[in-house]
Amino acid sequence: MKFSIIDKDNRSSARRGILELPHGNLETPVFMPVGTNAAVKGLHHESLDNTGFKLILANTYHLYLRPGMDLIDDFGGIHKFSNWNHNILTDSGGFQVFSLAPFRKIKEDGVYFRSHIDGSYHTLTPEKVVQLQKAFRSDIMMQLDVCTPPDISYKKALEALELTTSWAKRSLIEWQKETPGYAGVLFPIVQGNFYKDLRKRSAEEIVELALPGTAIGGLSVGEEYSKFQDFLSHTVQFLPLDKPRYLMGIGTPEYILDAVENGIDLFDCVLPTRIARNSTVFTPEGTISLKKAKFASSHEPIVEGCGCRACKNYSRAYLRHLFKAGEMLGPMLASEHNLFFLHNMVAEIRQSISENSFSAYKSNFLKRYNSAGSTGKAGN
Amino acid sequence: MKFSIIDKDNRSSARRGILELPHGNLETPVFMPVGTNAAVKGLHHESLDNTGFKLILANTYHLYLRPGMDLIDDFGGIHKFSNWNHNILTDSGGFQVFSLAPFRKIKEDGVYFRSHIDGSYHTLTPEKVVQLQKAFRSDIMMQLDVCTPPDISYKKALEALELTTSWAKRSLIEWQKETPGYAGVLFPIVQGNFYKDLRKRSAEEIVELALPGTAIGGLSVGEEYSKFQDFLSHTVQFLPLDKPRYLMGIGTPEYILDAVENGIDLFDCVLPTRIARNSTVFTPEGTISLKKAKFASSHEPIVEGCGCRACKNYSRAYLRHLFKAGEMLGPMLASEHNLFFLHNMVAEIRQSISENSFSAYKSNFLKRYNSAGSTGKAGN
Numbered sequence: 001m002k003f004s005i006i007d008k009d010n011r012s013s014a015r016r017g018i019l020e021l022p023h024g025n026l027e028t029p030v031f032m033p034v035g036t037n038a039a040v041k042g043l044h045h046e047s048l049d050n051t052g053f054k055l056i057l058a059n060t061y062h063l064y065l066r067p068g069m070d071l072i073d074d075f076g077g078i079h080k081f082s083n084w085n086h087n088i089l090t091d092s093g094g095f096q097v098f099s100l101a102p103f104r105k106i107k108e109d110g111v112y113f114r115s116h117i118d119g120s121y122h123t124l125t126p127e128k129v130v131q132l133q134k135a136f137r138s139d140i141m142m143q144l145d146v147c148t149p150p151d152i153s154y155k156k157a158l159e160a161l162e163l164t165t166s167w168a169k170r171s172l173i174e175w176q177k178e179t180p181g182y183a184g185v186l187f188p189i190v191q192g193n194f195y196k197d198l199r200k201r202s203a204e205e206i207v208e209l210a211l212p213g214t215a216i217g218g219l220s221v222g223e224e225y226s227k228f229q230d231f232l233s234h235t236v237q238f239l240p241l242d243k244p245r246y247l248m249g250i251g252t253p254e255y256i257l258d259a260v261e262n263g264i265d266l267f268d269c270v271l272p273t274r275i276a277r278n279s280t281v282f283t284p285e286g287t288i289s290l291k292k293a294k295f296a297s298s299h300e301p302i303v304e305g306c307g308c309r310a311c312k313n314y315s316r317a318y319l320r321h322l323f324k325a326g327e328m329l330g331p332m333l334a335s336e337h338n339l340f341f342l343h344n345m346v347a348e349i350r351q352s353i354s355e356n357s358f359s360a361y362k363s364n365f366l367k368r369y370n371s372a373g374s375t376g377k378a379g380n
Numbered sequence: 381m382k383f384s385i386i387d388k389d390n391r392s393s394a395r396r397g398i399l400e401l402p403h404g405n406l407e408t409p410v411f412m413p414v415g416t417n418a419a420v421k422g423l424h425h426e427s428l429d430n431t432g433f434k435l436i437l438a439n440t441y442h443l444y445l446r447p448g449m450d451l452i453d454d455f456g457g458i459h460k461f462s463n464w465n466h467n468i469l470t471d472s473g474g475f476q477v478f479s480l481a482p483f484r485k486i487k488e489d490g491v492y493f494r495s496h497i498d499g500s501y502h503t504l505t506p507e508k509v510v511q512l513q514k515a516f517r518s519d520i521m522m523q524l525d526v527c528t529p530p531d532i533s534y535k536k537a538l539e540a541l542e543l544t545t546s547w548a549k550r551s552l553i554e555w556q557k558e559t560p561g562y563a564g565v566l567f568p569i570v571q572g573n574f575y576k577d578l579r580k581r582s583a584e585e586i587v588e589l590a591l592p593g594t595a596i597g598g599l600s601v602g603e604e605y606s607k608f609q610d611f612l613s614h615t616v617q618f619l620p621l622d623k624p625r626y627l628m629g630i631g632t633p634e635y636i637l638d639a640v641e642n643g644i645d646l647f648d649c650v651l652p653t654r655i656a657r658n659s660t661v662f663t664p665e666g667t668i669s670l671k672k673a674k675f676a677s678s679h680e681p682i683v684e685g686c687g688c689r690a691c692k693n694y695s696r697a698y699l700r701h702l703f704k705a706g707e708m709l710g711p712m713l714a715s716e717h718n719l720f721f722l723h724n725m726v727a728e729i730r731q732s733i734s735e736n737s738f739s740a741y742k743s744n745f746l747k748r749y750n751s752a753g754s755t756g757k758a759g760n
Contacts, residue, residue: 037705068699071677081691297451313463321447325417
């Protein structure tokens with residue numbers, strides 16, 4: 001892996017770079033669509049590729065439980081199994097164990113949990129998680145971490161941080177074991193909950209490991225927006241400038257702009273496709289629900305001039321009809337639009353960084369995005 | 381509309397033709413995918429087009445109830461509303477009223493029913509159904525008919541037949557009224573249930589109207605397979621040779637072969653996409669369910685050498701994984717495969733007709749299709 005910063009915005013920490021990974025180079029900042037089960041919901045791989053996505057995220061927790069490591073290893077990794085020939089980042093499964101498993105217990109050696117699919121018992125250790133991601137041939141693998149909700153005590157936040165650091169070290173050792181033909185990299189994760197000294201300590205401990213990149217976890221987990229912004233800018237200051245920074249689990253336009261402004265290079269989120277399946281789509285004036293009666297006879301596309309399949313071919317009235325009739329094509333087209341919208345937005349952001357106009361881009365974008373009042377937030 | 385028979389099989393009634401319709405010419409025999417709500421479930425229009433489909437079916441009953449005639453008319457028809465630039469055949473809604481509406485009453489003037497969507501009261505007359513299909517700009521419209529189940533009395537079958545003929549005449553008058561810019565054609569429907577004299581009488585009354593084509597309704601409605609075959613061959617003998625013949629609601633390989641053998645030119649069925657959504661796919665050796673454990677680690681495509689998106693790109697193991705994980709991509713890919721399979725099969729059938737080898741094609745196909753025993757039937 002090689003990371004080169006090619007442009008820096010002179011009024012913020014925003015930067016533009018090239019990330020060289022085993023399955024091709026890509027430009028940063030970059031948004032990663034989420035393909036939980038080695039498939040992005042509602043889109044063909046060709047559509048992702050044609051849109052310009054060259055890096056998607058898959059979930060280790062899900063793929064470990066089903067179809068399992070051995071099968072994916074037998075196929076030669078997720079790329080070959082799912083016929084996705086570009087890069088793949090896999091998360092560590094930690095977050096999913098905490099959010100999906102009906103039972104979980106954290107011990108020094110790893111997490112013990114039951115599957116949300118069939119209730120079976122499992123253990124994931126930092127070493128096992130690295131082995132899984134090596135079997136998956138992940139281009140970027142993540143360490144197993146302990147992600148905490150926003151309302152826990154200092155003591156618990158400290159324990160989670162210490163365990164995360166300890167697991168990062170063990171992950172590093174496992175990752176460094178030679179694996180013929182495998183060239184993926186490991187990113188450790190900064191935790192520390194919403195305690196500034198813990199965030200600083202976590203970042204410093206992680207940075208000391210000198211891994212190829214860094215990730216920030218435990219943000220956008222239910223805290224207030226201003227708290228997210230505060231802790232994002234607080235945390236990034238302790239991360240090295242020359243390595244790619246991944247902010248986990250964010251992907252709405254507002255959060256993307258904050259992330260880029262703070263010098264984040266990679267981000268992912270399920271939200272764009274999740275809200276699309278429920279008819280909510282991005283527009284430059286905020287999100288809209290295609291199910292609304294006011295679009296019943298609209299000849300307009302979702303976004304005039306948008307180059308996505310939905311906007312090039314269909315009216316809001318037709319898309320609304322698809323959602324009202326429960327046709328699969330509705331979620332398929334809306335998902336494609338939302339990912340296209342973010343891809344295009346992030347491309348504009350990269351361009352604005354090169355032109356030293358990121359701040360203007362951000363303020364213009366937000367002014368327009370929030371112009372329609374209550375529709376400016378996802379889900380309306 | 382113009383219909384030219386270009387080749388005839390010398391050992392059966394199979395024939396190959398060119399059907400010239402307002403939105404382009406197409407070769408017959410032809411299978412029509414069903415796009416109930418002006419969308420074929422799980423496929424992008426481009427995929428249908430690229431596969432080679434130039435005629436799809438949409439449901440008048442569904443589109444009348446939602447989004448309604450006025451909206452589709454406002455867009456200039458279903459083609460423009462759904463951005464499908466090839467031909468569209470619309471059924472009359474009669475079959476759906478009988479199978480979907482929670483209440484319906486047949487009177488001399490038309491059918492009275494309640495919507496399956498919201499329980500609202502509606503009336504469809506033969507004239508109204510033609511007006512609807514003109515508003516839809518259907519390339520081929522169907523008359524409102526009375527479709528009966530396989531177990532009714534002679535008296536009831538006769539009443540349904542007489543009403544169907546009466547409605548055909550009224551449909552003809554309404555269709556002949558000048559409609560600027562509209563060039564679609566009307567097909568009447570042969571009914572008569574499972575009484576041979578009634579089938580003959582219905583066909584003769586329908587043929588007398590000298591409409592551009594003929595359709596056979598009320599077959600494949602739950603009767604035994606041998607009865608279907610018997611009544612199909614019995615009915616077609618009373619239909620003119622020089623006009624296209626549409627057998628409504630059939631679309632499995634066995635039924636398609638019977639239809640073609642009897643000189644049928646058009647057919648449609650929801651089954652290929654419906655079974656696909658439940659993981660059942662066509663292969664030359666019969667249908668298989670991709671969910672089966674025996675495919676869990678299969679590197680093979682659904683069908684070796686098949687040119688569809690699913691077979692060119694994915695293994696049975698990956699497709700099984702998608703179905704097990706509930707990923708939309710599973711139904712999307714399986715639906716595309718099943719339609720591709722039928723499109724390809726019907727193309728081979730046309731070729732065999734030109735080469736006077738249809739009978740051999742049929743027997744070879746069925747021998748192989750039924751070779752795997754119980755897996756030779758859809759749904760297994």
